[in-house]
Amino acid sequence: MNRLxxxxxxxxxxxxxxxxxxQNLLACLQCGKCSGGCPISSDEVAGPRRLIAEILYGNKRQxxxxxxxxxxxxxxxxxxxxxxxxxxxxxxxxxAEMAEEEKVPPSEPDIHLFxxxxxxxxxxxxxxxxxxxxxxxxxxxxxxxxxxxxxxxLMRKGAINPGEFLKGGRAGERVARIFSRISSKAQRKGTGE
Amino acid sequence: xxxxxxxxxxxxxxxxxxxHSTREVCxxxxxxxxxxxxxxxxGSSAGLKMNRFVSTALSGVNLALLEKxxxxxxxxxxxxxxxxxxxxxxxxxxxPKLKGEVEEVIDAELVGxxxxxxxxxxxxxxVGLEAIGAKLKKPLAGLKVVPYYxxxxxxxxQVTGCGDTENPTSMDEILAALGAEVLDWDFKxxxxxxxxxxxxxxxxxxxxxxxxxEAAFRGADAIVVACQLCQANLxxxxxxxxxEDNKQYDLPVIYFTQLMGLAFGLAPAALGLNxxxxxxxxxxxxxxxxx
Numbered sequence: 025m026n027r028l029x030x031x032x033x034x035x036x037x038x039x040x041x042x043x044x045x046x047q048n049l050l051a052c053l054q055c056g057k058c059s060g061g062c063p064i065s066s067d068e069v070a071g072p073r074r075l076i077a078e079i080l081y082g083n084k085r086q087x088x089x090x091x092x093x094x095x096x097x098x099x100x101x102x103x104x105x106x107x108x109x110x111x112x113x114x115x116x117x118x119x120a121e122m123a124e125e126e127k128v129p130p131s132e133p134d135i136h137l138f139x140x141x142x143x144x145x146x147x148x149x150x151x152x153x154x155x156x157x158x159x160x161x162x163x164x165x166x167x168x169x170x171x172x173x174x175x176x177x178l179m180r181k182g183a184i185n186p187g188e189f190l191k192g193g194r195a196g197e198r199v200a201r202i203f204s205r206i207s208s209k210a211q212r213k214g215t216g217e
Numbered sequence: 218x219x220x221x222x223x224x225x226x227x228x229x230x231x232x233x234x235x236x237h238s239t240r241e242v243c244x245x246x247x248x249x250x251x252x253x254x255x256x257x258x259x260g261s262s263a264g265l266k267m268n269r270f271v272s273t274a275l276s277g278v279n280l281a282l283l284e285k286x287x288x289x290x291x292x293x294x295x296x297x298x299x300x301x302x303x304x305x306x307x308x309x310x311x312x313p314k315l316k317g318e319v320e321e322v323i324d325a326e327l328v329g330x331x332x333x334x335x336x337x338x339x340x341x342x343x344v345g346l347e348a349i350g351a352k353l354k355k356p357l358a359g360l361k362v363v364p365y366y367x368x369x370x371x372x373x374x375q376v377t378g379c380g381d382t383e384n385p386t387s388m389d390e391i392l393a394a395l396g397a398e399v400l401d402w403d404f405k406x407x408x409x410x411x412x413x414x415x416x417x418x419x420x421x422x423x424x425x426x427x428x429x430x431e432a433a434f435r436g437a438d439a440i441v442v443a444c445q446l447c448q449a450n451l452x453x454x455x456x457x458x459x460x461e462d463n464k465q466y467d468l469p470v471i472y473f474t475q476l477m478g479l480a481f482g483l484a485p486a487a488l489g490l491n492x493x494x495x496x497x498x499x500x501x502x503x504x505x506x507x508x
Contacts (some may be wrong), residue, residue: 044269046312063408063424095420097411098265100300100372104382109375117269124267138416142263143271151258152226161415170418174453174494183492184231198323199257202274205322 026086034082041079041087045118051108052076058102058112064095072102072112079115088123094132125210137164147203150195155188218343220334221283221291222250225298226258232295232445234489238474239294239336241488245352245481246344253282253291259301262412274319276305281325290332292339294474296369296444299335304376306331335370335377337443337473341387346394354482356396359504363402363437364388364473365428367447371406382406388443388473395480402435404428409450418454425450426458429466438500439469441476448472452494469497479506 028034042049058072065071069091078087093116103111123130130136141160145152162170178184195203228236243250257278258264264272279302283291293299309316310329320326334343366388371379379385383406389399409428410421428451432440442448451470459465470493478488485507490497501507 063410064413064420095413095417096266097368097408097413098262099368099408099411100376101368101406101408103373103375111373111375113265114269116266117272120267121269132416134416135413138412139263139267142261143267146258146260146264146275151229151256152261154227154230158415171453174456177494178231178492181492181494183234183489183494188230196255196257198278199275201322201324202271202278205274206268206271 026083028082034084037082037084037087038079040122041115041118044121045111045114047110047112047114048108049076049079049110049115052080052110053107055107057105057107058110061101061105063099063101064092064097069095072115075112075115076110085128088119088126088128089131090119091131093119094130094135134165137161146195147199148195149193150199151193153188153191155184159189218247219249219251219288220339220343221286221288222252223256223279223283223291223293223298223302224252225256225293225295226261227295227445231449234492235294235445235448235472235474238472238478238488241483242340242474242477242481245478245483246340246348248344250292251286251288253279253286255282259298261297261301265301270315270318272301273305273308273315274322276301277309277319277323277325277327280306280327280329280331281323283331284328290334292334292336294336294443294445296335296367297446299333300369300376302331303333306333307376335443337366337370337387337391340477341391346390349391349477350394352481353395355480355506357392357476357480357504357506358396359398360476360501360506361398361400361436361438362392362441362471362476363400363432363435363439364392364405364441365409365432365443365447365451366405367442367444368406368408368411370443388441391473392441392476395476397476400435400437402431402437404431409447410454411446411450414446414450414454421450422454422457422461425454426461429455429458429468430462432468433466437468438504439471439497441471441473443473448493455495467495469493469495469500471497 056073059065062071075092096116098113260272260275371382392399410424414421475488
């Protein structure tokens with residue numbers, strides 16, 4: 025159970041989300057058009073309306089542990105239908121950055137793992153190596169043969185080239201600098217600077 | 218007409234038939250695609266979710282490269298790449314601090330006035346139905362299709378500028394110009410499960426399943442797409458959807474560029490029509506569209 029404690033950090037949370045996402049959540053009418061059209065809203069995943077409510081209440085822990093923003097596929101349906109044009113995938117990014125900074129364990133570890141492996145591939149090669157990301161994901165989640173039949177058929181049809189597993193390449197200087205900037209920023213925060 | 222071309226990572230890999238058919242069709246239409254040298258990944262949904270700076274700066278690298286090229290406008294077939302490029306340019310215009318930080322890290326200055334097109338809008342608006350119709354050699358007569366637009370090239374409206382996000386018609390119009398029978402359906406811009414295909418496969422099966430069932434209900438011969446991720450989800454997950462329903466759907470998921478190429482009389486193999494899991498070749502033979 026999550027209960028507000030009245031700590032100042034809870035009051036800062038809402039303004040930080042608004043600032044970092046660039047979305048004025050105070051304008052939210054709680055009308056629910058977002059969750060009504062959201063493809064990932066379900067019995068288990070509450071959806072954007074409730075996530076906004078959690079942020080408005082200052083319930084930081086609940087918001088950072090909410091699976092909604094992990095599931096968010098950035099389809100943009102909520103923003104398109106929102107009467108005050110709140111972009112929820114921008115809110116998702118703000119929450120993902122905050123959760124990482126505060127070392128909140130991901131409520132959806134599989135989704136987190138996939139995003140991490142994908143970005144590692146971009147960091148290493150400059151372009152994502154899709155087949156390697158898929159293979160690494162299946163190995164790390166202990167389902168090495170997942171979608172194997174489909175993969176073999178696509179290979180036989182020439183749709184995917186097994187040579188891609190061996191494809192190397194290296195990220196250029198600009199990509200390296202982009203990723204080193206965020207890792208040095210994370211280190212500075214870790215040492216309290 | 219000459220335009221810069223940003224294919225993106227998927228079109229080099231799992232979506233290569235989209236890349237090949239795009240190049241073939243643009244060649245036939247006299248559109249010269251100039252692939253931007255040394256382009257990098259846009260960060261895709263992972264970058265967008267995990268870190269705003271990384272996502273914006275990766276697109277910043279591509280924007281800086283594109284601004285140096287002569288055409289001054291770019292077309293991106295991948296709807297996510299398209300939206301990310303357009304959105305990054307707009308976000309940096311609205312936030313000079315972010316723009317400054319990106320420029321510093323990528324060591325380049327950005328003008329911020331690049332024209333960015335998705336492939337459907339580019340072919341519908343810039344090339345036009347008249348030019349497309351003029352290339353028609355083999356009309357797609359008797360082929361019943363549902364056009365599926367997906368999310369990223371349409372929504373959010375504030376980024377894509379799409380006139381009707383619930384019922385876009387640009388791809389309908391292209392397919393009709395090719396002589397196909399375009400069926401009306403409700404799920405043109407409903408989500409296919411997108412990037413959850415691997416990490417939450419059940420969700421992707423559920424969402425793709427809605428689309429497949431509706432397309433079958435409407436009596437479509439095939440689903441026509443403009444996104445390699447939509448293609449993959451609807452094609453690869455179709456077997457699982459069929460298993461849940463105790464039937465085989467057998468609905469090929471074809472890129473609109475592949476159908477354009479076919480109607481222009483280009484060779485099916487050059488369009489990658491043999492690459493899909495649910496085989497479109499048998500269907501197209503039955504309809505007399507492939508010899």
